[in-house]
Amino acid sequence: MNQDHIRNFCIIAHIDHGKSTLADRIIEMTGLLTAREMQEQVLDNMDLERERGITIKAQTVRTVYKAKNGEEYIFNLIDTPGHVDFNYEVSRALAACDGAILVVDAAQGIEAQTLANVYLALDHDLDVFPVINKIDLPSADPEKVINEIEDVIGIEAQDAPKISAKNGLNVDQVLEAIVEKVPAPAGDPNAPLQALIFDSLYDSYKGVIAFVRIKNGTVKKGVPIKMMATGATAEVVEVGYFGAGQFIPCDELSAGMVGYITASIKNVRDTAVGDTITNAEHPCDEPLPGYKKVQSMVYCGVYPADGAKYPDLRDALEKLQLNDASLFYEPETSVALGFGFRCGFLGLLHLEIIQERLEREYNLDLVTTAPSVIYRVHKTNGEVIDLTNPTNLPDPSTIDYMEEPIVNAEIMVTKEYVGSIMELCQQRRGRYVSMEYMEETRALIKYELPLNEIIYDFFDALKSRSRGYASFDYELKGYERSELVKLDILINREEVDALSFIVHKDSAYERGRRMCEKLKDEIPRHLFEIPIQAAVGGKVIARETVKAMRKDVLAKCYGGDISRKKKLLEKQKEGKKRMRQIGNVEIPQSAFMSVLKLDEE
Amino acid sequence: MKNDKKAEIYIHVPFCARKCAYCDFVSFVTDDATKKAYFDALKKEITGTAESIGKIPVDSCFFGGGTPSLVDESFIVSTLDTIRDCFQLDKDAEITMEMNPDSVNDNKLRTYFDAGINRVSLGLQSTEDDELKLLSRIHDYDTFLRAYDRVRTTGFKNVNIDLMSGLPGQDKDKFLKTLKRVIDLKPQHISAYSLIIEENTPFYEKYKDGHGLPTEETDREIYHETYDTLAKAGFDRYEISNYAIPGYECRHNTGYWTRKNYLGFGIAAASLYENVRMSHRAGLKDYINCDFSLEKEALTKKDQMEEFMFLGLRLTKGVSKKDFYDEFNESMDSVYGEVLSKLTEEKLIVNGERVYLTELGLDLANYAMSRFLL
Numbered sequence: 008m009n010q011d012h013i014r015n016f017c018i019i020a021h022i023d024h025g026k027s028t029l030a031d032r033i034i035e036m037t038g039l040l041t042a043r044e045m046q047e048q049v050l051d052n053m054d055l056e057r058e059r060g061i062t063i064k065a066q067t068v069r070t071v072y073k074a075k076n077g078e079e080y081i082f083n084l085i086d087t088p089g090h091v092d093f094n095y096e097v098s099r100a101l102a103a104c105d106g107a108i109l110v111v112d113a114a115q116g117i118e119a120q121t122l123a124n125v126y127l128a129l130d131h132d133l134d135v136f137p138v139i140n141k142i143d144l145p146s147a148d149p150e151k152v153i154n155e156i157e158d159v160i161g162i163e164a165q166d167a168p169k170i171s172a173k174n175g176l177n178v179d180q181v182l183e184a185i186v187e188k189v190p191a192p193a194g195d196p197n198a199p200l201q202a203l204i205f206d207s208l209y210d211s212y213k214g215v216i217a218f219v220r221i222k223n224g225t226v227k228k229g230v231p232i233k234m235m236a237t238g239a240t241a242e243v244v245e246v247g248y249f250g251a252g253q254f255i256p257c258d259e260l261s262a263g264m265v266g267y268i269t270a271s272i273k274n275v276r277d278t279a280v281g282d283t284i285t286n287a288e289h290p291c292d293e294p295l296p297g298y299k300k301v302q303s304m305v306y307c308g309v310y311p312a313d314g315a316k317y318p319d320l321r322d323a324l325e326k327l328q329l330n331d332a333s334l335f336y337e338p339e340t341s342v343a344l345g346f347g348f349r350c351g352f353l354g355l356l357h358l359e360i361i362q363e364r365l366e367r368e369y370n371l372d373l374v375t376t377a378p379s380v381i382y383r384v385h386k387t388n389g390e391v392i393d394l395t396n397p398t399n400l401p402d403p404s405t406i407d408y409m410e411e412p413i414v415n416a417e418i419m420v421t422k423e424y425v426g427s428i429m430e431l432c433q434q435r436r437g438r439y440v441s442m443e444y445m446e447e448t449r450a451l452i453k454y455e456l457p458l459n460e461i462i463y464d465f466f467d468a469l470k471s472r473s474r475g476y477a478s479f480d481y482e483l484k485g486y487e488r489s490e491l492v493k494l495d496i497l498i499n500r501e502e503v504d505a506l507s508f509i510v511h512k513d514s515a516y517e518r519g520r521r522m523c524e525k526l527k528d529e530i531p532r533h534l535f536e537i538p539i540q541a542a543v544g545g546k547v548i549a550r551e552t553v554k555a556m557r558k559d560v561l562a563k564c565y566g567g568d569i570s571r572k573k574k575l576l577e578k579q580k581e582g583k584k585r586m587r588q589i590g591n592v593e594i595p596q597s598a599f600m601s602v603l604k605l606d607e608e
Numbered sequence: 609m610k611n612d613k614k615a616e617i618y619i620h621v622p623f624c625a626r627k628c629a630y631c632d633f634v635s636f637v638t639d640d641a642t643k644k645a646y647f648d649a650l651k652k653e654i655t656g657t658a659e660s661i662g663k664i665p666v667d668s669c670f671f672g673g674g675t676p677s678l679v680d681e682s683f684i685v686s687t688l689d690t691i692r693d694c695f696q697l698d699k700d701a702e703i704t705m706e707m708n709p710d711s712v713n714d715n716k717l718r719t720y721f722d723a724g725i726n727r728v729s730l731g732l733q734s735t736e737d738d739e740l741k742l743l744s745r746i747h748d749y750d751t752f753l754r755a756y757d758r759v760r761t762t763g764f765k766n767v768n769i770d771l772m773s774g775l776p777g778q779d780k781d782k783f784l785k786t787l788k789r790v791i792d793l794k795p796q797h798i799s800a801y802s803l804i805i806e807e808n809t810p811f812y813e814k815y816k817d818g819h820g821l822p823t824e825e826t827d828r829e830i831y832h833e834t835y836d837t838l839a840k841a842g843f844d845r846y847e848i849s850n851y852a853i854p855g856y857e858c859r860h861n862t863g864y865w866t867r868k869n870y871l872g873f874g875i876a877a878a879s880l881y882e883n884v885r886m887s888h889r890a891g892l893k894d895y896i897n898c899d900f901s902l903e904k905e906a907l908t909k910k911d912q913m914e915e916f917m918f919l920g921l922r923l924t925k926g927v928s929k930k931d932f933y934d935e936f937n938e939s940m941d942s943v944y945g946e947v948l949s950k951l952t953e954e955k956l957i958v959n960g961e962r963v964y965l966t967e968l969g970l971d972l973a974n975y976a977m978s979r980f981l982l
Contacts, residue, residue, distance in 0.1 A: 557824040560973040562801040579978040
């Protein structure tokens with residue numbers, strides 16, 4: 008098929024605005040798949056994604072559309088993850104496209120995330136055309152949304168298809184618009200090979216399956232290839248394109264096409280997203296622009312609740328990493344928690360997803376430590392350390408100064424909550440940048456915020472302060488010097504390494520106090536009194552006490568109660584098993600987790 | 609040996625004039641016909657059980673409830689007759705009946721006495737009328753005094769009085785007032801429990817978070833003061849919450865803690881017989897229709913050793929290492945050596961030939977007992 012009959016595009020939308028539903032309709036109304044074959048949502052095939060209503064792992068599908076002009080077009084619909092944590096992955100998926108459909112909910116209007124993704128698409132020179140979805144909702148106001156799109160984003164929206172992806176209403180207009188508005192790909196099939204990797208997947212039979220957009224050249228079975236950034240080489244075993252939910256081999260992929268390459272590659276790290284695949288014998292001069300090494304933004308310790316499950320946890324992480332090159336882990340040991348791993352994530356959502364998958368798919372009970380960002384520690388001897396684990400902070404006397412990551416945050420919220428959201432940002436050491444009203448009732452607030460202030464419970468706080476209406480997006484701005492201290496928690500005068508964390512010195516007292524309060528509720532009474540202290544540099548700044556246990560007896564017990572009594576004792580014994588021993592104090596697992604979410608107010 | 613054919617008998621009488629706000633025992637407020645039908649079923653169950661296990665000796669019998677004194681006295685008499693017919697009831701068997709001060713009269717008491725009941729347990733709980741009201745007890749203190757007097761006049765020589773501490777709003781002095789009045793009445797036995805907030809009771813809804821209740825510290829202070837006060841008055845604390853003039857310890861209850869065989873008849877009643885624990889499945893209606901089915905659990909050696917320890921430790925004299933060896937053919941130290949030294953170190957037990965809870969251990973009994981689960 009000629010390049011001019013190919014359309015490579017993606018759909019960008021805020022969570023819940025109907026991206027996956029529209030994708031389903033497009034697949035359903037074009038070739039290669041009958042309605043019966045449709046899973047409810049073809050693109051989102053992981054349980055977790057379905058529950059959260061978001062797409063984690065980008066997937067892509069090729070369909071055949073017979074347009075009203077009588078000609079057949081190949082549609083490559085490239086799926087993009089819909090969350091800020093996966094910004095880089097989104098940007099690579101966008102780089103594989105020539106155009107984008109912007110889906111906006113007719114009732115909700117534009118959200119912070121929509122904006123971020125549109126700007127990202129425009130940065131990649133994609134032609135973006137809007138679609139107004141959910142016009143069947145009683146609260147739909149398509150005209151208002153159209154004006155909003157024109158005012159805020161500045162793209163033409165008057166003739167945007169007004170659809171209901173759920174019912175299939177007017178989706179045919181979207182198909183025609185794809186043909187008309189998404190430009191055909193360019194590129195020379197005879198030039199040296201340049202294939203952009205925008206995703207990859209590990210399959211136990213085929214090895215790594217690299218998802219590629221061929222920018223120039225041609226690739227087929229037997230061709231020796233080289234991944235230009237990682238330097239890995241291999242010989243192509245198979246090329247093909249994406250049926251819905253299946254891989255369909257073909258003879259060759261050439262410039263403009265989207266498909267996959269397998270080459271008996273064992274590790275997804277060899278096929279890093281954003282890397283360029285070229286012909287090892289006839290390489291191109293330069294890789295495609297935009298490759299970045301994926302960097303973890305958030306770290307935390309992950310430990311098995313039951314120490315004996317350490318090998319299981321290691322195996323599970325290994326398996327997850329096969330498909331997720333952005334997951335980082337290395338073994339670490341904690342005095343309090345034993346053997347575990349320090350894991351790095353793209354962001355908090357990524358962290359939560361991995362944690363949930365470990366617990367759900369691998370049946371592991373986990374204890375995680377407070378998430379930490381990477382601090383840059385400048386020592387007096389000139390050495391610079393990237394600190395991912397607060398426990399490893401060098402002796403303060405050897406530290407010249409420290410830096411912390413700062414993000415540019417955009418929060419979109421309705422007028423009545425502007426005050427409380429700004430107050431929240433202020434509390435979190437935010438630096439006000441600007442505020443503009445998108446329309447009469449909604450504002451876009453911009454702040455610079457330290458990343459470590461938003462990885463705790465910022466999302467929750469944001470939601471509770473705006474009754475769920477605020478939407479939020481951020482990107483890393485850079486590092487700034489900051490007055491940071493390490494806050495230690497001492498339980499019965501012993502420092503608990505797993506509870507240490509780095510905090511701004513002005514927040515140290517408040518956070519220390521709240522941690523002590525929380526721990527006081529979590530730690531059961533013992534036979535002796537247990538002081539819980541928060542300390543900075545050996546100086547105690549807050550204290551609570553768990554009083555000694557005075558009474559633990561079933562006063563009344565009858566003959567008939569004996570099974571019941573035994574159950575009670577068993578429960579007590581079971582509870583002990585789930586405890587971590589720190590000195591002579593037993594701390595429940597839940598205590599480590601409880602301090603991750605210190606309540607608002 | 610525990611396997612000798614011999615048992616205690618417990619009869620559950622699941623009827624009350626009304627439910628008390630703290631009580632989660634199985635009992636109903638119902639009509640006379642149902643009560644009669646229940647006792648008819650009881651008779652069948654006792655007869656049937658005796659047929660299958662034989663006419664074994666019985667050395668104690670306990671009518672508990674509910675409120676056994678609420679029902680027509682002829683039901684009690686005929687149940688006792690059935691027990692005498694079916695089993696070998698010892699001549700000096702301890703036969704206890706629980707009574708509510710409100711539901712006794714001279715006639716009833718005389719009938720019980722003549723039928724051979726020789727121990728009376730009166731549920732007083734408090735001598736303070738405001739507290740009795742709070743507990744939604746049906747009687748006031750005055751009613752109790754009259755009932756107690758009748759019990760004594762009838763000739764009962766062995767009387768227990770139930771008291772409850774740790775009540776909402778109660779402090780040490782208020783409870784001691786109750787305790788001293790009761791001592792003056794010279795009962796042979798006093799059960800002094802601290803209130804337990806049980807699920808599915810009105811009290812649970814009101815006090816589940818502990819607000820309004822005395823603190824743990826006050827609760828323990830009351831317990832310790834109770835011990836001191838009763839000791840001065842000649843009472844021995846022989847179980848966590850039970851006190852008796854020496855020689856008047858409740859034989860029936862002690863049997864539970866020493867794992868004697870006991871047969872429970874009636875709904876919700878439990879049994880232990882030849883190391884099988886059994887409990888009734890049926891509700892009131894099914895029981896009346898003669899559903900006597902039992903849920904059975906055969907105790908393994910491990911279960912038996914655990915029970916030996918955590919039940920035996922409810923008694924202040926604790927458990928004997930010799931008895932343990934005689935029963936299990938293993939020494940207590942080889943099974944529990946580590947636990948025993950840890951608990952000794954924590955000052956919760958005294959570890960000699962007999963192992964028993966210290967005063968601190970009695971306060972933290974669950975903590976100590978849970979260690980003995982293998």
